[in-house]
Structure formats: structure tokens, C-alpha cells
Amino acid sequence: MRAAFASAFDADNPLATLTVGDRPEPTHPDPDWVTVRVRASSLNHHDLWSLRGVGLTGDQLPMILGCDAVGTDPDGNEVVIYPVVPTPGDPRGVSILSEHFPGTFAERVAVPRMNLLPLPAGLSATDAACLPTAWLTAWRMLTTKGRVADGESVLVQGAGGGVATAAVALGVALGKRVYATSRDAAKRERIAELGATALEPGARLPERVDVVIETVGAATFDHSLKSAAPMARIVVSGATSGHEPKINLRRVFAMQLEILGTSMGSPDELTELLAFCAEHAVRPVVDSVVPFSRIEEGFARLASGEVFGKVVIDHTA
Numbered sequence: 001m002r003a004a005f006a007s008a009f010d011a012d013n014p015l016a017t018l019t020v021g022d023r024p025e026p027t028h029p030d031p032d033w034v035t036v037r038v039r040a041s042s043l044n045h046h047d048l049w050s051l052r053g054v055g056l057t058g059d060q061l062p063m064i065l066g067c068d069a070v071g072t073d074p075d076g077n078e079v080v081i082y083p084v085v086p087t088p089g090d091p092r093g094v095s096i097l098s099e100h101f102p103g104t105f106a107e108r109v110a111v112p113r114m115n116l117l118p119l120p121a122g123l124s125a126t127d128a129a130c131l132p133t134a135w136l137t138a139w140r141m142l143t144t145k146g147r148v149a150d151g152e153s154v155l156v157q158g159a160g161g162g163v164a165t166a167a168v169a170l171g172v173a174l175g176k177r178v179y180a181t182s183r184d185a186a187k188r189e190r191i192a193e194l195g196a197t198a199l200e201p202g203a204r205l206p207e208r209v210d211v212v213i214e215t216v217g218a219a220t221f222d223h224s225l226k227s228a229a230p231m232a233r234i235v236v237s238g239a240t241s242g243h244e245p246k247i248n249l250r251r252v253f254a255m256q257l258e259i260l261g262t263s264m265g266s267p268d269e270l271t272e273l274l275a276f277c278a279e280h281a282v283r284p285v286v287d288s289v290v291p292f293s294r295i296e297e298g299f300a301r302l303a304s305g306e307v308f309g310k311v312v313i314d315h316t317a
Ligand SMILES: NC(=O)c1ccc[n+]([C@@H]2O[C@H](COP(=O)([O-])OP(=O)(O)OC[C@H]3O[C@@H](n4cnc5c(N)ncnc54)[C@H](OP(=O)(O)O)[C@@H]3O)[C@@H](O)[C@H]2O)c1
Pocket: 043, 044, 045, 046, 049, 133, 134, 137, 157, 158, 159, 160, 161, 162, 163, 164, 181, 182, 183, 184, 187, 201, 215, 216, 219, 220, 237, 238, 239, 240, 241, 262, 263, 264, 302, 305, 307, 309
């Protein structure tokens, strides 16, 4: 079957190691696994990290990339795939599709049956394919981890990213005051259209916020600390610009800040998110939809840093 996979690693030029070609049909490591025919998938920064060799080792190559997908199960049901799978031997006890088990950028993918959730009525396959990684991460950052409450405010750093646009759209839909930074004036304009107050990176906010959504890391972390209200929660799920920021500990204890790490979310949280989007007419911010036959173009777009929202892959085209 046709698939997009990492055939080597290149820390500086990840696109050079992306290969599109034939891979064997999925196998089932356990009788509870099923094969899903993929209809739509979406790209995440995770896919670029994999091509750079972050989170994968050479003996795992070639590895089919892709965490997110919507597809058709063996009984003909339309399903959303929850991408976190039990993985004995991994220190986390789990892994995300494309880390230990082949990912979703293929005609077919194998997953445990319990990882299949029904595609809610009213959500298209391309919209729902954006939700299982970036949107789920943002949902958990705001709710379970950030505990964003009535009347509270949120700062989202690096607002053009997949997680960040999700956090803005969900924060606004939850009725919060949302501030968002982006380096790019055009992205600031678009983030304002989503209902956030858009700011340049490092700008002074009109108020200190209760929850900070951090995926940028080193480039924005000091600003996140300075923008946090007493008792605020700074929730970290990524570090695109560097993972070793300088941290002013005096501010952390004096303001009684909580710095919380998080990864993905639970199946229940994905179910909640799907229902929330369907019921509140919240739709993912889609940067572009690229046919599977031209998936390399989607990768190039993500790597360019110019994306606003999610790059979706249409496997039916
Ligand atoms: N832990 C998890 O479960 C999980 C899940 C999803 C993602 N992540 C992580 O979260 C991060 C974002 O992922 P994504 O898929 O949303 O990525 P993405 O769509 O590629 O977004 C990256 C965003 O970061 C901002 N950025 C990049 N370099 C920057 C710099 N030097 N200074 C300031 N801003 C910078 C940019 O925002 P502007 O251009 O607007 O400034 C860019 O739009 C990645 O590190 C990813 O690995 C983690």
C-alpha cells in the first residue's frame, strides 16, 4: 500500500528524509487490533520531529508517519482514531501512532479496536482528522490541566500553530478572554478574527492571565512567566523553539505559579472534545487540504512555518 514514511533522519533538513512509496499491509500485534481504511489525516509538528530523529531510533526505520486519522473500520463504520496505544517497554507505557507502531499516512492503518471512536454527525472527516492530537492536547491544556474557570483569562503563545489555534478557538468557545501572540502580523490578524486579542511576542498584556498555553518553549517562556497572574497555571505541551529556557524561580514561588507538563489526552477527553465541537459548531482551523497523492506539499507547508492551523490530508483524493 502507498504510505509516507521516514527512511532516515536529518536534523537540519527533515523534508529530505520523507519518502512516499510502497509499504507492506498493516499487521496486528494483538487479536484486538483492527485495520482501518484512512479517509483523512492531518499533519503535526510531531511528524517533522520524527523526520529529524526525535523520538525514533534508526532500528525503527522505515516508520510510517502520522498520528491523526478518520477512517472506515472493518464493519463499515466511520471512526475517529484515538492515537495513543498501549506500548509495553515504553517508559510511558503508551506511545503515539508513528512512534512504535506505523502511523496514519497510509491507505490503511492498524489500531486497537478500543481506540476507535464514532465520528459524530455534523463533523466532516477532514475536520475530525484535526482533533485527535493538536486539538485534544489543547483541550486538555485548557480544561483538565489548566482548570480554566468562569471569568478567567488565557494567553496562547505562538498563535499560528496547530495546538495554538486550537487553544484560541476552544478558549473563545468556552467563553474565556483569550490573548495570543504571534511573530507574524498576518497571523495576528487571523487570530483576532477567531476572537482573541492578538499581540506581538513579548508584548505587555492588559491583564495578567490565569492560564498560559505554552508550545513554543525557550523563545516565549519568560514572557509566559511575566504574564501569569498569582496562582496561574502555565501548561506546557511542546517546545518548538527550544526546551531549555531560563526560568526565574523567584517569580514561580512568589506568584505561586504552577508549571504543568501534559501530552495528548485520554479517550474520554477526546470523546468530550468531539461532542463539544459537534454541539457548539466549533470547527478546526484548517490551513490547507492536500491530496494524499501530494502529501510532500503538506509537509513542506508545515516546515515553512507559514501555516495557520492544520494541514489536512485527503486520502480519498
Ligand atoms: N505533547 C503533546 O501531546 C503535543 C501534541 C501536539 C503538539 N505538541 C508540540 O507542540 C508544539 C507545536 O506543535 P504544533 O503541531 O502546533 O506545531 P506547529 O503547527 O508547527 O506550530 C508551531 C508554532 O510555534 C511558533 N514558533 C515556532 N518557532 C518559534 C519561535 N522561535 N519563536 C516564537 N514562536 C515560534 C509559531 O507561531 P507563530 O509563527 O505564530 O509565531 C508556529 O506557528 C510542537 O513542539 C509539538 O511537538 C505536543
